[in-house]
Amino acid sequence: MYSQKIIEHFTKPKYVGEMDNADGVGQVGNPRCGDVMKIFIKVNNGVIKDIRFQTYGCIAAIAASDMVCELVKGKKLDDALKVTPQDVASQLGDMPPIKFHCSILGMSALKEAVDDYRKKSEK
């Protein structure tokens, strides 16, 4: 059911973990539905310098979280937000259609983290 790429990111996620002193944190989802994603970002000069995730969810959810991190790390905030769920899914190979929402959730968590950062830096 899953592509080799999804299994790779599920088995060996590079960006999993908590981050101390994150500049922005975003969490979306609900354990009721089976997916909760949390993304931590470190921002320097408007660029995502470091990123980590924690995910409660299925194989696709974990793989999509890791892929979101991989795709946006090193990008300017505005460019990072231009990444689409479709980009996440296609980078993972064949995402089963019923799992596409995992990519959406991953990008929503990132957006929340960026919003959190922006809110904090306005103060």
Place this chain on the structure above:
Amino acid sequence: MPKVAYLDNAASTKTDPKVVEAMLPYFNEKYGNASSLHSKGLEAKEALDRARKTIAKSINAKSEEIIFTSGGTESDNFAIKGIAFANKQMGNHIITTSIEHKAILNTCKWLETQGFETTMLPVDNEGFVSPEELEKAITDKTILLSVIHGNSEIGTIQDLQALGEVCKKHKVYFHTDACQSYTKAGIDVKKQNLDLVTINSHKIHGPKGVGALYVKQGVKITPLFHGGDHEFKLRAGTENIPGIVGFAEAVKLASKKDIERITKLRDKLIEGVLKIPGTRLNGPRGEKRLCNNTNFSFMGVEGESIGGYLNLKSICSSTGSACSEALLEPSKVLMAIGLTHEEANGSLRLTISKFTTEEEIEAVLKELPPIIKKLRRMSPIDKVVKHVLPKNN
């Protein structure tokens, strides 16, 4: 590739090599059509009769009461639709439960589009149906009760005799889906007052594509398939002789000794897995649980991920998590016994067979705890980290 630990025997089992051996002559030696009047036909007919007798005896039925089908789903459809359409003048109400297999649930749902009404009985937190609840649900329009004997997800074995007595009292036909329990928990159609019983072959080390429906003599039922006069005019179509021979052979090979061994492995598995913090067993314990079934929920982790990591360790399992379902809804059975969405989403089913070894159970007990730990560390759900994981873990 290391040896696979196959712990999904509720999904399907390995065909016993002795079963395959018994089937082989019926492919290229005794290949006749059981309806033919020549010697080859007779060979097939004799094999069919022998198999029917074996299966009838195993549930205390008569040979003429066993109708061979293509498997559990067909038998369930045949039982429910067959009774519904043949007994319309008696009523349009069917009673079933909230923990049935989809072959029952979706058949009932379809019947609702045809003017029938269904009531789904609730179950208690171990999955038992209460005879009192059944009695309350029966109306003068009720024609049929269908209850799964051994639950495929949580292993609950219903008290068929108690439910059968209620059905007898109210003259309601009684069907049970015994796909999971057949040869594992006792079925006696007379003692349990059963009118219809679904059984199948591939859950008991027989081949896929064959099953049967017990239909008590005198029960009014409409066939699903129309055609030739096969199966006492209740199921048209040339009989699957190799499959039927294999099915009967699997029944003959089932033994009490195997059940005892499987039960021990089950209890060892349950005991070992429950040592993982934040784990619960779903379904009852002891004799009222299918000897080969275990089902757990792990707080703060999602079932499909557990299965994914187990698979990488060559362990085959199954889950009732929402993620495993096209509709993204967790298992109805787990919800029916009162689990929260989170608990149902964190479920893992491990099911044993006579071919399961001590080593396979040990492999699970070795591999599972670090997987749960790893997934909990990945999880952003604070309560898991705070309440379930001991400090410094």
